[in-house]
Amino acid sequence: MTTFYLAVLIFSALILLAALSSALAYRFGAPLLLLFLGVGLIAGSSGFGIRFDNDALTFFVGSLALAVILFDSGFGTSLKTFRASAGPSLLLATLGVAMTAGLVAVAAAVILDFDPLQGLLLGAIVASTDAAAVFFLMRIGGIKVLERVSSTLEVESGINDPMAIFLTITLVTILSADGPTDEGAISLTLHFLREIGFGIVFGLLGGVLTVLVANHFGRNRGLAPILVLTMALLIFSATGAAGGSGFMAVYVAGLLAGNRRVRYSGSIRHFQEGMTWLAQIVMFLLLGLLATPRNFPEIAAPALALALFLVFVARPIAVWLCLWPFKYTLSEKGFISWIGLRGAASILLAILPRLYGLENAGIYFNIVFIMVLMSLMLQGWTLAPVARFLSLVQHKHGGTLESVEIDLAGNAKHELVVYRLGEGAPVLEGARIPRWAIPSLVVRDGRSMRYFYAGSLKAGDYLYLFVAPGMSYLLDRIFSGDGGDDSGGVLLGSHVLVPERPLKELIGIDESIEIPPGEAETPIADYMKRELGGRAVVADRLHIGSLSLIVRDIDDDNNIVSVGIWKNPDGDPKPPLFDPIRRALTRRANRRHKRTG
Structure with missing residues (x-):
């Protein structure tokens, strides 16, 4: 029991330290996932001496964590965003991943003298991008990239993991059998289509069931998020047991459920946001503890060369070829090429060669770990400057500070939105508040008062309004101090x-x-x-x-x-x-x- 308590104490302290490190990320714009990895590395065998070498536990815990992250990613993606970029994102998530893997394989053959299958395995492991890293960095960078670009990155990052996982598992199986198996290209293609097909079907069914369970049984605000999370894990495991892609299934289920009316959806989203943070911290801590930095120097040079090849050659070629049929500008293609951060999924897949006992399995893991570190440092720290250099930062119109869905009886439903009124906001100069927006509360100088007793609104006031869901964006212009002329026609028509x-x-x-x-x-x-x-x-x-x-x-x-x-x-x-x-x-x-x- 003493050992048990000590283990819980140490791991809890590491999670707390990793969470507290987020303050550094917000202050210096550092890639937060890099800090999580750093905490694990410092605490590991090459740092404070915590010995952790359980590959199987790390892979299984990491897979569950990745499932939680993908479900939340789907749940938070609107159908508008998905439809806007479905075509290019699907190409990037399938053909783009395969092309990236093939190009890295060529580089690995030259730099590391790998044979074609070994090089292709390394390429498959690092072929997918990391959604959590991209969008966290966008938030702390204080930028909002043009919607077309951000939606493409968001959807691609959410659905490209199944392709990378399929390629990695297939190649590991082949290499562990000391050569090609009896399965030909057609058989492997059918196997892939079955995995993706099962993933989509199970995901659609699971999404419908998630909505039904949440609305009929989640009558307690505290219980509803637990039911939804449990359904996500059930969908993930059931799909995998049936031979499909559990990662594809949870993303599809989250996408469907997140775009339907779900009881206590506000509480569910807040709970999932916390669970996603916890999943990322646990996953990166375990991966950091598993690494052995003292072995990095002997492989550092070729790993850095491969990382640079991936960033400057493989990813750009794959992106430009996949987006060629679509009308993306040169700047948009360049930014999508640059923001192809590698993260936890790549390191997680790098464990598979060790689990299967492949020759030089440690080399795969160390190379991938260094490539991920390089990606987070090089691309992560330059996301905002590159977006500004390419003129892809979307001008902000103020917008709501916060939006909270209010669950009312029956079919009634509203959002409570909060605005901070800036200098020059049209509403301060006589612009009318539409009657479908109901002002309720004003907070002025730290004091709250009912709207009708607050008198004339003033700059610096926080105004709380009840608005029907999906309509709050129409108010942004009259409450903003930097573009409230409705020149785009959103409020009064173009x-x-x-x-x-x-x-x-x-x-x-x-x-x-x-x-x-x-x-x-x-x-x-x-x-x-x-x-x-x-x-x-x-x-x-x-x-x-x-x-x-x-x-x-x-x-x-x-x-x-x-x-x-x-x-x-x-x-x-x-x-x-x-x-x-x-x-x-x-x-x-x-x-x-x-x-x-």
């Missing part, structure tokens, strides 16, 4: 329509929309006023297919005299406000009022 024109003319803007039966000749203003309940307010929005009709101005008699239009690039947004059911109920209530009155 073009102005003549309100007296018939509704059918909207088809000339978007041929895919369907005009409600019998409304083709109805003037736009009359239709909007009726559908909005008979009373319009500036910034009210009405959605028809992919188009948003927006009230820009009204006269003293509450007639709409100016209509703006905004075309949603992702099609019909299906907003919670003024949905077809609510509009039908409003029309029915108006007709009943006229009959009775």
